[in-house]
Amino acid sequence: MPTYESLAAFQREWEKLDAGQRAAFRRALAVFIANLKAGEGFSPELRVHRLVNTEIWSMTWAKDGRALFRHGKQMVSGETHIVWEAIGAHAETYNFKK
Numbered sequence: 001m002p003t004y005e006s007l008a009a010f011q012r013e014w015e016k017l018d019a020g021q022r023a024a025f026r027r028a029l030a031v032f033i034a035n036l037k038a039g040e041g042f043s044p045e046l047r048v049h050r051l052v053n054t055e056i057w058s059m060t061w062a063k064d065g066r067a068l069f070r071h072g073k074q075m076v077s078g079e080t081h082i083v084w085e086a087i088g089a090h091a092e093t094y095n096f097k098k
Contacts, residue, residue, distance in 0.1 A: 002036045003075045006084035028061035
């Protein structure tokens, strides 16, 4: 099972999401985790891609919702560790600064 952590900024932004947005993220997260476990890449519906010239990746969880993450140091041998950086509408995460 992949491990994860979230930055304080992610947590603050998470608190601003409404119940429907949180549910949409959790549904996308289930697909994301299944994809990580399978090790065969990500489902096209998630539109996972690396942001240019960064170590940050983007995952779409709704029409106008995305979450930014990076791969962290493994906490459990052989398991992917994800660091959630930001979450929100595309415009809110567009100017994300690491």
